[in-house]
Amino acid sequence: MDNQNQTQPPAVRPDQWVEQFGDYLYRYALLRLKDPDQAQDVVQETFLAGIKGLEQFSGHMDIKYWLRGILRHKIVDVFRNSKREIGVDDLTAFEQPNKVMMTIWGIPTRHPESWGFDVHRAMTQKEFWIGLKDCVTNLKGITQKAFVLKELEDMGTEEICKVLDINPNYLWVLIYRARKELKSCLKSKSIEPD
């Protein structure tokens, strides 16, 4: 590490990483994995992988985001390695989309549930985003994993299906369910713009 310290700019020094980026990476992982122990483990693995691959760091981006890129792969690995969690309610209790509507128009309903508040105004409030973050954390099981990979990690359908070992139709249902649960959760928080 001493040799590295002499030749690299301060931000690239691995001995500073825990203090400089530890909390940021931990929070990033925690929002996606929900489990503090798992989040801590992937951060540690990220640092180790970072040291190992430091020669590949070209310096074209902030080292923080380079490490975050490694962390994203670690999070996906956790999802990939976790057993597919299908609870009793996963395939039965949830309202299945209307098959005729889906086949012809690609939508499950013409009348989505109302938000009950002005979404665009709410989106200007910090309380709304804190509430949304809580609601994302409240998603469970494979629904949460699908939402994280699709909406937060911006992964493609094919890749998500491989990671979670599901088919595209089921992924669509999971995202639909996640959105309904998020809307319901946000409504229950009574987030109202001033």
Added chain:
Amino acid sequence: MFFCKQVANALAKTNYEDLSAWRKMLLKTHVNLCAWCGPFHKDVMQHQDMARHLCQHEEDLFTSNETLDDASKESMKILLKNYDNDQA
């Protein structure tokens, strides 16, 4: 994007903001004018807006208790130092 199903497929595959300007314009026009799929797809687009903004601003939403504790940090530092020494 003249058909509801095409809009549905586009929104299922990607965030509408990531579409090309032309495709985004076609999609928005369809969604704004279509009485059949418009309300549902507007709802989908609002969810996509929320997810995108959440990603962009998540650093501002972290609370002070969402941090690695000192003991974990110390053990990580030791592990990294040992690992680095082993590699050297």
